[in-house]
Amino acid sequence: MGLADYYRTLGLRTGASFEDVKAAYRKLARKYHPDVNPEDQQAQDRFIKVTKAYEALLEVFYPDDDVVDDGPDDELDEAEDVSPVQTNPGLSEHEQKLKQDSYQQLNVLLKQQKFPRAIALVEGLAQRITHDSEVRQWQAITYQRWGRELITQGQLGKARIYLDKALKTDPLNKSLWVEINRDFQAIEQKLT
Template sequence: MNLLHCYEILGLRVDAELSTIKSSYRRLARQYHPDTNGGDRQAQERFIQINKAYKILLQTYPELYRDQVAADHKSSSVKGVLPRLSAHEHRLKWDSYRTLQQCLRQERYARAIALTEALACRLPDDAEVRQWQSIIYLTWGSQLLRKGHQLQARTYLRKAFLADPHNRKLRQRIEYVMANIMVPAV
């Protein structure tokens, strides 16, 4: 399969950029995927051709592909990709996690918050740490709400949202809890 044929399979011009190649591939792969086309043999063969063409085109642009993957990795770290940790950082993270669980069982929220904030400073790109931090804020905010401290609860619920804004389930839970807060007029 030559390069010109690869571009034709993906429905692209020869001067297409990598982002265009990727979007065309994704669109066609969804269209011809065997799961969406049942037992259609032609669709399955077309899907295989699309995959081969895409792989060949990516190999012809290795430096562009590497740059794009690096850029995708940076942007996806916001979405939840775990960064590489040294052995020391990994041990620190999981020791902190065990301590965090213990703090939650004992309802020592101030210590849990301090621990997750320190861990978030140490590992700012770690999605799990951000998630832990937002869960702690949500738990403490809910606890404050049950005790009748609406203003403080609102502050911690907002912190929970800001700690992990891309976590849809957590955001829904925060919105549910926030809807129950009745802040009196000052």
């Protein structure tokens, strides 16, 4: 499961704030908690999925586990720890470690809005680990975030280039298509 999937599981757009993630988790955790739905296996499975997505996103916002809110209640802390990076059996141990470290660095760079550095990092990782779909997804998201920033700076031609690169990098990502469509609409509005 990729980063965008975790946001989607919580009903959020990719890049939502920590407060939005926390609020969405609390709402869904209350709705699907096993104590509220003791006979409903689907609700319990959904609760586990929501909790795993929340914990994975916590790693994005607090990669060093310094100040982490474990959820709304102590009784909701039943799910196991989940790494936001998928284990790929096709990768060596060294490549998996490189991927995990790069993921954490990438999130820091994106939070700090250091998009050119983030692009350099993710492009280097994509050259090193060419067959990993999750790395391609990160690359596409990074291009899209940089494209959106370029729109706010009024660099519409350059923004269009990076948004196109994002679509070409991860063409099957539906949530990315939705976000990029919004970005293209923003470009059109600025042109009119």
